Amino acid sequence: DMKVTQMPRYLIKRMGENVLLECGQDMSHETMYWYRQDPGLGLQLIYISYDVDSNSEGDIPKGYRVSRKKREHFSLILDSAKTNQTSVYFCASSAGLSNERLFFGHGTKLSVL
């Protein structure tokens, strides 16, 4: 069905709490991404994953870690969330090792209070 699914869509956490954002795709894509989107800052790459347990830092990895144990799932973890991590987080996937035609999920709006 060519879909990237993100859960949850909305999340409110308190500063210091741990946060788990989940992403799944049904296209058997090798490459998956986590971006965050902030007003005035566009989309910034947090992490990229080329396959199971093959992850690489993006432009803003500090404060985040990722996990990819199955090709179709890619998780973003915030250990001890900070207020400046309030953002909309987008997961995306693409076929092979190519960054052509990224398929984005609908995003998770995270508020850290």
Next chain:
Amino acid sequence: GEQVEQLPSILRVQERSSASINCTYENSASNYFPWYKQEPGENPKLIIDIRSNMERKQIQGLIVLLDKKAKRFSLHITDTQPADSAMYFCAASEDYAQGLTFGLGTRVSVFP
């Protein structure tokens, strides 16, 4: 890394006129330039892209131009319609295996 500048940040155009968005990049090794459209509350979707071996590409009412010497590329939306109202992001990449570097976006509003 790469840096992408996108202008204007806001663009209001009358229905049936053209809209143009310009992006510049820093890394002369960049060779892939996609454009994504994001409607309110929705996810970004690829609408057109161009590789560095081309200077012009058109898909229906969308035209992308690439000037490698000036490190500049642009999106032109011809005969705009209300459905073209959205955020548009340009992006650049020097390596197919890297993530895309996005511009800050242009909010396009098409008015009657």
